[in-house]
Amino acid sequence: MTRFILFSAWLAFAALLIASPAWAGGPLITDITEQLKQPTHMDEPPAYAPPDTAVVDQRTYEIARKMRCPVCQGESVAESRSEAAIAFRERIRELVAAGYSEQQITDYFIDRYGEWIVLEPKAHGVSWLIYVGPGLAVLVGLGVVVVRVRGASSAPTEPAPRREPPAADDPYRARILAELGETDDGRDA
Numbered sequence: 001m002t003r004f005i006l007f008s009a010w011l012a013f014a015a016l017l018i019a020s021p022a023w024a025g026g027p028l029i030t031d032i033t034e035q036l037k038q039p040t041h042m043d044e045p046p047a048y049a050p051p052d053t054a055v056v057d058q059r060t061y062e063i064a065r066k067m068r069c070p071v072c073q074g075e076s077v078a079e080s081r082s083e084a085a086i087a088f089r090e091r092i093r094e095l096v097a098a099g100y101s102e103q104q105i106t107d108y109f110i111d112r113y114g115e116w117i118v119l120e121p122k123a124h125g126v127s128w129l130i131y132v133g134p135g136l137a138v139l140v141g142l143g144v145v146v147v148r149v150r151g152a153s154s155a156p157t158e159p160a161p162r163r164e165p166p167a168a169d170d171p172y173r174a175r176i177l178a179e180l181g182e183t184d185d186g187r188d189a
Contacts, residue, residue, distance in 0.1 A: 005144055009137075042108060046099030060093040063102055067092070067109060068119050076119055 069080035077088040095105045115121045
């Protein structure tokens, strides 16, 4: 049972590690900045008419908050001050100003840089383990605790076998008692 639990824990850890964004194999930073220098080409027309400047700024920030900075991968494009993040924000702003929807812009970046570019990727393929793994680990842990508690409480409670007192003529006992300075009846010698 213990081997099964250890193997399951190891397997869950390995699956979460493989599903993590660090292993997703995103493109190199130099590739990203080169791609962003190229003109924008979208496969479909903008979903909306070009919005006002205030709306462009707000939507650019909202979309940039959901994209991962390729340089400092723990931050969003909106928070990062790296050159790549600035280029991302400019491209997002350009697409928002042209009237593209948030979904179109997100798809544009996913098509070019992969699913890892989104801070909260969709739960499909192996990445669903990121969402399910912690809950599954808690359930397995609770199951182990329940099995242990039930096993301990349902164990038969037989009285301990009676031990006969040691023989008075045991030479080892006599030697130990002599070294401790005690007698056979428990008093000091």
